[in-house]
Amino acid sequence: MPGWQGQLIKIDDYRWQIPQSYKSGMRVPGLIYATQKMLESIREDQTPEQVANVAFLPGIVKFSFAMPDIHWGYGFPIGGVAAMDIKNGVISPGGVGYDINCGVRLLCTNLREAEVRPKIHQLIGELFQNVPSGLGSEGKIKVSRKEMEQLMVEGSRWAVRRGMGLKEDLDVTEEGGCMEGADPNKISDKAVKRGMPQAGTLGSGNHFLEVQVVKEIFAPEIASVMGINEIGQILVLIHTGSRGFGHQVCTDHLRGMEEAASKYEIKLPDRQLACAPIESQEGKDYLAAMACAANYAWNNRQCIAHWARESFSKVFSKSPQELGMKQIYDVTHNIAKMEQHLIDGQKLKVCVHRKGATRAFPAGHKDIPQCYKEIGQPVLIPGDMGRCSFIAVGTEKAMEESFGSTCHGAGRVLSRGAAKRALKGKDVLRELQARGITVKTGSIPELAEEASLAYKDVTEVIDVVHQAGISKKVAMAVPLGVIKG
Amino acid sequence: MRLRSLFRAQARKYTLSNDIGKMMKRAFEIIDHTADVGIIVYGADARQLFSNAALALFSLITDTESIEEKLQHALEISSQDRDSLLVEWLNELIYLFDARHFLFTRFEIESLSHNQLKATCYGESFDPSRHKIKTGVKAATYHMLKVDEDSQGYKAQVIFDI
Numbered sequence: 001m002p003g004w005q006g007q008l009i010k011i012d013d014y015r016w017q018i019p020q021s022y023k024s025g026m027r028v029p030g031l032i033y034a035t036q037k038m039l040e041s042i043r044e045d046q047t048p049e050q051v052a053n054v055a056f057l058p059g060i061v062k063f064s065f066a067m068p069d070i071h072w073g074y075g076f077p078i079g080g081v082a083a084m085d086i087k088n089g090v091i092s093p094g095g096v097g098y099d100i101n102c103g104v105r106l107l108c109t110n111l112r113e114a115e116v117r118p119k120i121h122q123l124i125g126e127l128f129q130n131v132p133s134g135l136g137s138e139g140k141i142k143v144s145r146k147e148m149e150q151l152m153v154e155g156s157r158w159a160v161r162r163g164m165g166l167k168e169d170l171d172v173t174e175e176g177g178c179m180e181g182a183d184p185n186k187i188s189d190k191a192v193k194r195g196m197p198q199a200g201t202l203g204s205g206n207h208f209l210e211v212q213v214v215k216e217i218f219a220p221e222i223a224s225v226m227g228i229n230e231i232g233q234i235l236v237l238i239h240t241g242s243r244g245f246g247h248q249v250c251t252d253h254l255r256g257m258e259e260a261a262s263k264y265e266i267k268l269p270d271r272q273l274a275c276a277p278i279e280s281q282e283g284k285d286y287l288a289a290m291a292c293a294a295n296y297a298w299n300n301r302q303c304i305a306h307w308a309r310e311s312f313s314k315v316f317s318k319s320p321q322e323l324g325m326k327q328i329y330d331v332t333h334n335i336a337k338m339e340q341h342l343i344d345g346q347k348l349k350v351c352v353h354r355k356g357a358t359r360a361f362p363a364g365h366k367d368i369p370q371c372y373k374e375i376g377q378p379v380l381i382p383g384d385m386g387r388c389s390f391i392a393v394g395t396e397k398a399m400e401e402s403f404g405s406t407c408h409g410a411g412r413v414l415s416r417g418a419a420k421r422a423l424k425g426k427d428v429l430r431e432l433q434a435r436g437i438t439v440k441t442g443s444i445p446e447l448a449e450e451a452s453l454a455y456k457d458v459t460e461v462i463d464v465v466h467q468a469g470i471s472k473k474v475a476m477a478v479p480l481g482v483i484k485g
Numbered sequence: 486m487r488l489r490s491l492f493r494a495q496a497r498k499y500t501l502s503n504d505i506g507k508m509m510k511r512a513f514e515i516i517d518h519t520a521d522v523g524i525i526v527y528g529a530d531a532r533q534l535f536s537n538a539a540l541a542l543f544s545l546i547t548d549t550e551s552i553e554e555k556l557q558h559a560l561e562i563s564s565q566d567r568d569s570l571l572v573e574w575l576n577e578l579i580y581l582f583d584a585r586h587f588l589f590t591r592f593e594i595e596s597l598s599h600n601q602l603k604a605t606c607y608g609e610s611f612d613p614s615r616h617k618i619k620t621g622v623k624a625a626t627y628h629m630l631k632v633d634e635d636s637q638g639y640k641a642q643v644i645f646d647i
Binding site for chain 2: 098203258
């Protein structure tokens with residue numbers, strides 16, 4: 001069965017260009033970061049066509065980028081990066097995704113594998129009880145409509161103000177855990193109603209909370225600045241987003257954007273790319289609503305981090321401070337942000353869409369926390385639950401080339417249905433247990449959807465971005481215990 | 486990989502309009518999409534198409550046989566055109582499940598034009614002791630959205646974000 005047959009020009013071992021001439025209407029070429037081997041799988045469906053389609057969007061500069069973890073999304077590919085000139089460019093909700101500010105937060109501990117392994121069942125049980133998860137999970141924090149409005153504006157600060165977390169957590173959260181410009185008036189009643197009961201929940205699907213063990217340190221000096229000092233150290237990784245709230249915000253604004261696209265006479269190769277000029281009312285309204293959803297997601301990860309600390313504290317009978325549970329960093333991988341970049345020697349303000357892609361700013365950049373000024377922004381790349389996750393840092397090369405962006409994870413290769421047909425959830429559970437990974441989930445059959453075979457090997461993905469120079473590998477950790485919604 | 490190829494083969498086959506009639510006996514089928522899931526829905530007329538699409542959605546969420554008709558909910562939707570009306574209809578139902586926990590099993594489409602729909606949905610509130618949630622469907626998308634019509638009836642394809 002033929003997949004995508006278009007032309008790809010090899011730039012080097014890790015860069016492939018879709019020429020602008022591939023399709024009439026492309027404003028810039030496409031650029032895919034991948035190895036030759038990965039391209040075979042990337043070409044199997046129409047993902048590269050989506051990279052080319054994104055290049056149609058008004059105001060796009062340089063390239064329509066695709067990270068090595070790209071897979072077929074709707075409109076934009078997942079793993080896509082596109083920057084639009086704010087003067088004449090567009091904002092597209094499809095370039096952010098439904099799960100606005102889906103992201104990852106990493107906590108450190110001073111515990112070692114030998115101390116945690118004997119208690120892992122108890123710890124995972126405690127975490128499972130303390131962190132609301134699963135399909136349609138509802139939070140243990142009850143949020144009134146008024147509080148929901150505050151939460152949308154304040155982000156992580158909302159939770160910190162209520163004693164859930166530390167002020168220092170905000171310093172090591174992208175955007176300080178609070179995106180400016182959030183306007184609850186741009187949020188529909190439906191979104192509020194979906195969002196209120198789900199505040200502070202992990203959700204389901206590919207979202208998780210993992211207790212991990214550091215297995216390899218590639219750059220010890222950089223790792224130690226983050227508090228990662230030795231092999232065997234225990235970390236906690238939280239992956240979740242804005243739940244039904246973000247989905248409703250995206251759905252609501254896609255509708256408006258559809259009308260806007262025809263109003264502003266923007267020709268689109270795919271309806272799901274609906275967009276509006278950044279400076280238009282529709283564009284501004286979406287950005288104000290997107291910021292609300294981003295803040296909701298940051299608050300979510302803040303609450304969950306707090307309950308994770310409480311759970312560790314209970315199991316190990318020490319305070320989170322005594323356990324060294326400081327936050328390493330929190331990144332978003334579904335967002336659009338106004339940033340300044342150097343393009344052809346000129347400073348240009350652009351709206352960078354990162355859909356399934358992570359910001360990767362270099363050392364010295366003004367937008368990264370003081371404590372990381374010398375090493376660069378931490379980049380957190382979760383893998384699937386059977387393999388491993390990586391910690392990296394942003395680089396100057398990323399800044400020059402990919403608007404300070406890199407990959408976000410492993411990337412799916414098998415649909416959820418195909419994974420379920422190939423594997424049984426209980427077999428996946430047994431195999432993980434045999435490998436010393438304790439799993440707790442609300443739905444064992446769903447576990448098959450998230451099995452290793454459904455994902456690309458994250459090691460190959462991180463090698464590409466490392467070799468291409470758009471981030472630098474720092475450490476690798478493997479799961480010891482997993483909570484799946 | 487092989488399974489993905491099958492999906493492409495399947496999707497291609499059904500886009501041939503003369504296949505619509507042959508498939509009319511089935512109300513819908515579930516298709517795979519890399520990160521998500523989709524439905525192909527059939528209907529003798531547009532009303533049946535919309536009603537079957539709603540049933541397909543709830544069959545992704547739970548076993549629709551387990552839903553009893555204990556309540557009814559009236560809905561009115563308007564949109565830009567027929568294709569987006571289908572997406573909006575499904576998104577309204579997703580909202581009703583996610584925010585208000587309604588599960589529906591029967592849909593009476595009372596009126597339907599190219600951009601407006603009036604319907605009554607029959608079902609009950611989600612009860613964790615009796616309803617097993619299979620998939621957390623979060624949104625109906627415009628991605629690969631197709632609504633085809635020929636002398637034999639209607640066929641539509643919708644991809645959901647889950």
